[in-house]
Amino acid sequence: MVAWFNFITFDIIGDLTLGESFDCLKESELHSWVALLCEFLKASMFANIVVRFPWASKVVLPLITPKSLKEARAKHLQNTKERVIARMERKTDRPDFMTNVLKHNDKEVSTFPRH
Numbered sequence: 001m002v003a004w005f006n007f008i009t010f011d012i013i014g015d016l017t018l019g020e021s022f023d024c025l026k027e028s029e030l031h032s033w034v035a036l037l038c039e040f041l042k043a044s045m046f047a048n049i050v051v052r053f054p055w056a057s058k059v060v061l062p063l064i065t066p067k068s069l070k071e072a073r074a075k076h077l078q079n080t081k082e083r084v085i086a087r088m089e090r091k092t093d094r095p096d097f098m099t100n101v102l103k104h105n106d107k108e109v110s111t112f113p114r115h
Helices: 002-018 032-051 054-064 067-089 097-103
Strands: none
Touching: 002 067, 002 097, 032 054, 032 067, 067 097
16 A cells, blocks of 8 residues: 555656656556655665764765665766756646746756756
């Protein structure tokens, strides 16, 4: 039951924010980007712990964060950037959350940081 609740939740979130569903319900599994998001949240937990000790963040965080979580974080950030850029470039008549963001965006798509 929890899995299906997650499937519908992320399908709705994807549709409302980026104008595209993640098809979790259709595929009966979490989309790879959503699964990476969950790993990203785990990595954020380590950062949240270390932020309480700013003097140790540059030394301790890299040591206590598992390599798999670092890799998941990097993949998630890259996927997020790619999806946002794709949505910014896609023209649609159907409004979503990005519609208002783009309406008030003073920068061109080409100036989005592509590190």
